[in-house]
Amino acid sequence: MTSLSAYAARVAQLALLASALGWSSAHAATVVDEWKKIKAPPAPKLGDVTVDPSTTALLLLDFNGAQNPDKGPCNTKVKPRCIAELPHVAKLMKEARDSGTPVVYSITSNAAPEDIATVLAPKDGDPIVKSGANKFINTDLEKILTDRHIKTVIVTGTASEGAVLNTAAYAALKGMDVVLPVDGMSSTDPYAEQYVTWHFANAPGVSARTKLTKIDSIKFGKAPG
Structure with a gap:
C-alpha cells in the first residue's frame, strides 16, 4: 500500500506541475493534428551566385517525358510546371556550355537518352546516369564528378x-557545394517545391553548403587558363 500511495502522490505532483506550466492535452497533438494551424515560415532570401566553370557541373535530372508522357516525369500530364521551366533551364544549360562547364544528365528507369526534352538534348560525350531518386546510388555519378574535379554542382x-x-x-553531405535555382526544380504541386526550398535553407548538413538562387542570378566566371 505504501508504494501505491507513493505512486499516487507522484502522479498528483506531476499533474500539479503540468497545470503550473500550462501544459494541456494540446501539447500532445501531432503535427498532423495541427496541420491546418501551421503557417509557412518567411521565404528564404535568394542570392547571386558566380561559379567557377573548371570546378562546377550542371546537373539536369530527369527531364525526360516531354515528347512522350510514358517516358518520364517531365510532361504536361503530371508535371506541367516542369514543362513551363524548360526554356529557363535551357538558357542555363547554354550558358554553362558556353563557359565550358560540364553538363551531366540523369533519366528515370523507363527512359532512354532520346526521351530527354528536346530543348535540353544531350550532346555527344555528355554523361547520362539512370537511377531512382538519388542519382548517386547505383551509378557512377560520383566518379564522373570526381574525375572532373567538381566541387560545386x-x-x-x-x-x-x-x-x-x-x-x-547527398552531394552536400559528401562535401560538395550546391547551387539550387528554385526556378529550375519542379513538382506536381508548388508545396513540394516550397518544402524542398525550406529544407535546403534550414536542414543541418546541407544548408551550410547550399546557395539558393534563381537561374538569372547564376553567373559563370572565367575558367583559369
Missing part, C-alpha cells in the same frame, strides 16, 4: 522532392 530537375532533394542533399 548546380542542381536542376524534377521532381523537386525526389531527384533534386535526394541528389543535392
Whole structure:
C-alpha cells in the first residue's frame, strides 16, 4: 500500500506541475493534428551566385517525358510546371556550355537518352546516369564528378522532392557545394517545391553548403587558363 500511495502522490505532483506550466492535452497533438494551424515560415532570401566553370557541373535530372508522357516525369500530364521551366533551364544549360562547364544528365528507369526534352538534348560525350531518386546510388555519378574535379554542382530537375532533394542533399553531405535555382526544380504541386526550398535553407548538413538562387542570378566566371 505504501508504494501505491507513493505512486499516487507522484502522479498528483506531476499533474500539479503540468497545470503550473500550462501544459494541456494540446501539447500532445501531432503535427498532423495541427496541420491546418501551421503557417509557412518567411521565404528564404535568394542570392547571386558566380561559379567557377573548371570546378562546377550542371546537373539536369530527369527531364525526360516531354515528347512522350510514358517516358518520364517531365510532361504536361503530371508535371506541367516542369514543362513551363524548360526554356529557363535551357538558357542555363547554354550558358554553362558556353563557359565550358560540364553538363551531366540523369533519366528515370523507363527512359532512354532520346526521351530527354528536346530543348535540353544531350550532346555527344555528355554523361547520362539512370537511377531512382538519388542519382548517386547505383551509378557512377560520383566518379564522373570526381574525375572532373567538381566541387560545386548546380542542381536542376524534377521532381523537386525526389531527384533534386535526394541528389543535392547527398552531394552536400559528401562535401560538395550546391547551387539550387528554385526556378529550375519542379513538382506536381508548388508545396513540394516550397518544402524542398525550406529544407535546403534550414536542414543541418546541407544548408551550410547550399546557395539558393534563381537561374538569372547564376553567373559563370572565367575558367583559369
